[in-house]
């Protein structure tokens with residue numbers, strides 16, 4: 125059932141994009157679908173058909189590499205090595221992992237901990253998104269509250285190393301890694317293959333490149349949390365990312381209560397902030413991913429103030445637009 129919901133969500137987003145991309149010049153586009161990083165991925169680009177095989181092979185293997193580096197669930201990933209060895213000890217890490225962790229700590233600080241990648245042990249207690257999902261005992265959560273905190277992670281740029289200040293911290297980059305991956309894929313498409321039109325959809329993260337080849341904007345559908353077959357709205361974008369965090373993507377229901385996968389680090393429980401989903405539109409997908417998760421935790425009013433304040437500091441090209449769907 126959960127898998128089905130995730131599938132519908134992704135398919136809906138893609139339907140919209142595909143419908144638009146295959147306009148008058150639709151024959152210029154090549155498209156592939158795949159399951160990577162635990163989600164359905166759909167990439168569509170304006171490129172020669174004979175070159176596309178090589179391009180897609182490169183993109184899919186890049187996503188595999190990112191997962192093998194940054195998944196907290198894969199036992200022999202680089203991130204798991206960090207989680208097992210960085211307690212009170214410096215661990216030297218790859219530049220790529222350092223970059224994503226540094227960004228995740230930056231957004232943790234910026235959102236005053238609403239986004240916190242250090243709560244991996246609390247996320248593990250809930251097992252949401254697996255067949256063993258359950259409601260943990262209060263004492264299990266209390267063991268980590270306050271201690272499983274981004275402030276207890278120290279990075280050292282001099283030797284690219286990381287250290288945890290206690291044994292309660294465990295890194296989980298699930299709230300930011302798809303955003304990073306979308307940025308990385310876009311960069312490869314532009315720099316290595318000169319692609320000037322297309323989109324990348326990694327689950328709830330959509331990134332667009334340029335405009336459609338017929339000169340119009342990409343139309344991206346935002347899923348209604350109330351009906352998986354319906355769109356709440358359609359936004360028109362070019363060279364922007366559209367990222368949604370919602371309570372209908374991964375969840376289970378027990379005694380009539382919905383337990384979803386976005387955890388409020390202050391309580392250690394699924395965030396009850398009165399919203400069903402938050403969509404962020406901006407230029408960087410890594411920023412959009414961290415901020416959509418954080419804004420879900422904050423709730424509508426706090427998130428609105430946060431984004432207004434942040435926009436005051438951003439360049440116009442990065443300016444954030446957001447849509448909240450309330451309970």
Ligand code: ADP
Pocket residue numbers: 238239240241247296297298299300302327328329368369370373374385386387388389413416417421
């Ligand atoms: P999705 O990955 O499904 O698109 P999000 O980007 O909102 O949705 O990320 C949710 C994932 O992020 C969770 O599955 C978990 O791994 C992690 N996570 C949950 N709560 C938080 C939080 N408050 N801060 C950082 N990461 C979180």
Ligand code: MG
Pocket residue numbers: 298299300369412413414415416417
């Ligand atoms: Mg996110």
